Amino acid sequence: MESGLMSPSLSLAADSNQTLTYAKDMSNFITQVFAEQLPVIKTGFFNVHMSQGVVITPHWHTNATELVFLISGELQTSVFNPFTQQLMTYQLRPGQVSQFPPGWFHWLVALTDNTHLLTIFDVPTPDIVYGGDFLRSLPPEVAARAFCINPVAYAQTVAPIQKPVILGPPPDCSPAPGSGKSNQ
Structure with missing residues (x-):
């Protein structure tokens, strides 16, 4: 059993609205829950709010698989497959997901105002390399x-x-x- 689970100060809850990661403006911002906010976590996520036309710029993760879960709005996700040299693009509606393997170059574009999504990672701290x-x-x-x-x-x-x-x-x-x- 992990020693963190035996700690008297153990917390198994966090508020994803408390830690601001990045803000472009009042309608376009990212908050998070990762190991810093919830030390026993083996995964983590960004809680993203976007307006129509705003893009999470092209980037890749060297150490993480990313799962995008759309809560509201419409979203276009694009990922470059390094093996086939093909660009793969998906349009998501609420409840739909898209996934990016480690090292695959990708980006997301909000197709509507009030787009809300989670980007969920399989590691507690993902590396991010921005294009x-x-x-x-x-x-x-x-x-x-x-x-x-x-x-x-x-x-x-x-x-x-x-x-x-x-x-x-x-x-x-x-x-x-x-x-x-x-x-x-």
Whole structure:
């Protein structure tokens, strides 16, 4: 039996609204329950609230499987299968789930306002590698050699990514000229 289960201060309850992980604004935020909030837990989750068009930016987990459970709203999940080189996209409605294996690059987009979901992990502390952090850390000369792209254009493109972007687009984002889309 685990020693934590024998502790006189054992608690088997936590409030997922108490620990704010990230807030973009009052309608788009993430709270959590992981080992820090519930020490005997072998899993954990993020409690996510999103508005239409907001994205949990592309990322992957080196050490965890993630299960997305949609509580309300509509959500699109996308994951890149590294074995088949295929992008797999699913549209979820309340009660439906999507799963991401460790190391698989993925993202989520809220299709409606008041989207509420849990992202549940099989470890008490998941590693998270954000695509934006990777892009802004990749030296332009390496991008040029690896992908035959203009290093100056690459540097200009990733320059606005100054810190991790968890729920995108960032508040100061403006559409790229002529694209009708975000420049980040």
